Amino acid sequence: MINKNDEIIIDIVDQGFTGEGIGKVENYPLFIDFALPGEKIKTRVLKTNKNFGFGKMVEILTKSDNRVEPPCPYYYRCGGCHIMHSSYEGQLKFKRKRVIDSLERIGKIKDVDVDKTIGMENPWRYRNKVQIPLGRVNGEFIAGFYARRSHRIVDINACIVQHEDGDKALAVVREWAEEFKISTYQNDLTVNLKGILRNLMVRKGFRTGDLMVVLVVTRADVPQIDVLLERLKKIEGFSSLVLNINDTDTNLVLGKKNIVLYGEGHITDYIGEYVFKISPHSFFQVNPVQTEVMYNTALDYANLNGEEIVFDAYCGAGTISLFLSKKAKKVYGIEIVPEAIADARENALLNHVDNTEFIVGKAEEVIVDLIEEGIRADVVVVDPPRKGCELKLLEAIKEIAPEKIVYVSCDPGTLARDLGILESFGFKTMKVTPIDNFPNSYHVETVVLMSRVEK
Numbered sequence: 001m002i003n004k005n006d007e008i009i010i011d012i013v014d015q016g017f018t019g020e021g022i023g024k025v026e027n028y029p030l031f032i033d034f035a036l037p038g039e040k041i042k043t044r045v046l047k048t049n050k051n052f053g054f055g056k057m058v059e060i061l062t063k064s065d066n067r068v069e070p071p072c073p074y075y076y077r078c079g080g081c082h083i084m085h086s087s088y089e090g091q092l093k094f095k096r097k098r099v100i101d102s103l104e105r106i107g108k109i110k111d112v113d114v115d116k117t118i119g120m121e122n123p124w125r126y127r128n129k130v131q132i133p134l135g136r137v138n139g140e141f142i143a144g145f146y147a148r149r150s151h152r153i154v155d156i157n158a159c160i161v162q163h164e165d166g167d168k169a170l171a172v173v174r175e176w177a178e179e180f181k182i183s184t185y186q187n188d189l190t191v192n193l194k195g196i197l198r199n200l201m202v203r204k205g206f207r208t209g210d211l212m213v214v215l216v217v218t219r220a221d222v223p224q225i226d227v228l229l230e231r232l233k234k235i236e237g238f239s240s241l242v243l244n245i246n247d248t249d250t251n252l253v254l255g256k257k258n259i260v261l262y263g264e265g266h267i268t269d270y271i272g273e274y275v276f277k278i279s280p281h282s283f284f285q286v287n288p289v290q291t292e293v294m295y296n297t298a299l300d301y302a303n304l305n306g307e308e309i310v311f312d313a314y315c316g317a318g319t320i321s322l323f324l325s326k327k328a329k330k331v332y333g334i335e336i337v338p339e340a341i342a343d344a345r346e347n348a349l350l351n352h353v354d355n356t357e358f359i360v361g362k363a364e365e366v367i368v369d370l371i372e373e374g375i376r377a378d379v380v381v382v383d384p385p386r387k388g389c390e391l392k393l394l395e396a397i398k399e400i401a402p403e404k405i406v407y408v409s410c411d412p413g414t415l416a417r418d419l420g421i422l423e424s425f426g427f428k429t430m431k432v433t434p435i436d437n438f439p440n441s442y443h444v445e446t447v448v449l450m451s452r453v454e455k
Contacts, residue, residue, distance in 0.1 A: 002048055006044070007043070012038065012040070015094055017102075023035070023055075028051075035057055038064040040060075041057050041059065041062075042058040042061060079146050079154075082442045084440040092436060095117045099434045102413050103432070105416070107416035109423065114434065123439030126287045129202070132202075161439070165237065175231075180223060183195040183196050184198070185198040196219060198246055204267075205270075213238070219247060233262075240263030243259040265280075271288055274319070274351050281339060282340075283316045294437065308377075310380070312331055313383075314382060316337075321356050322356065332377075333357070334367070362390070380397050380400065381407075398425040407419065408445070427452055428452075428453045430450060431448065
């Protein structure tokens with residue numbers, strides 16, 4: 001019998017989906033943050049449920065060969081990263097295992113080889129976008145990321161997974177907010193609608209060098225904003241300052257209204273040969289290096305010869321569609337968000353691509369309309385949000401019966417669920433490649449090729 005506050009010695013035998021260590025006491029699992037497989041630790045029991053519990057690591061008695069000292073001084077307090085205490089090679093193996101476990105347990109798919117996770121040569125400073133909550137505690141200005149499983153801001157001065165210009169912008173905003181005593185929306189961990197500053201968002205063009213600073217505020221009349229602008233101009237590459245107005249009681253970072261104070265209100269950057277316009281609300285992958293790897297993998301799996309019709313469901317701003325367009329006859333990009341489709345159409349024009357068509361609507365409904373028009377896809381590409389594909393979309397894909405499906409996933413669990421359904425519809429999982437777009441976190445992207453085996 002295990003009780004709260006018990007201290008026990010336990011062997012770590014596995015990792016959970018979010019990177020926590022798993023140990024068992026008489027077949028009763030305990031989940032313990034920052035513990036690694038192969039370690040023997042002392043843990044204090046924090047909480048017990050009927051079938052599992054949670055513990056806090058007190059002491060490491062035997063270290064894993066994969067354990068490293070995190071180079072970030074905020075790591076054990078900040079919730080932004082999850083597995084920085086593991087070597088990078090250990091991280092890549094964990095992510096591959098996470099994909100395999102999901103396929104086997106959720107999708108019941110056991111007869112496919114999963115490639116090694118494609119990692120980065122340099123898994124640091126890879127993020128081109130950062131969102132930083134701003135607040136005050138006991139009157140002192142703080143800015144950073146939320147602690148694990150909380151909305152408590154951990155005050156930081158630098159983040160080693162974001163571009164260095166993000167640190168520079170934060171330093172300027174911090175100095176300005178402190179000097180002029182600019183109020184914040186979040187004060188002493190309570191909501192205060194009278195405060196002004198909510199979040200700082202920074203977007204960086206890795207290849208263009210462009211830097212956009214977005215200050216999320218509750219109202220437009222921000223004191224001394226001209227002073228902030230002049231100081232931001234000293235950062236090399238700074239090209240745009242935007243006020244985003246969010247005066248609602250919500251956890252959403254961005255409001256709907258943008259006020260451009262300097263520049264054009266957007267930046268541009270490249271993925272491969274394609275240039276993209278990026279505004280505050282644009283969806284754009286945060287790791288441009290690995291995104292190119294991911295899209296090229298998807299293109300390779302599609303194995304197009306120039307004669308195929310391709311449906312790109314959940315196309316967003318058209319990034320994958322453009323990659324596919326160079327080897328397809330025609331690509332139909334489908335997305336429910338009108339603003340994303342507007343971005344996709346503009347990105348096609350920017351890149352002089354004329355064999356794409358972008359359609360607003362639910363993918364499963366648009367596909368039915370296309371079928372009724374006599375248009376069928378040879379290849380279907382899906383890149384859904386974390387919740388995976390809607391069942392109606394999978395049923396629409398069954399109706400199309402394409403030769404190939406390329407599934408780009410950001411969540412192994414929903415990926416495995418959807419692959420299991422598609423296999424029951426007559427498709428076979430052929431290739432699986434995990435790609436590390438988010439080093440030092442538990443997140444993993446996966447590209448999968450399925451082929452039709454039944455007509």
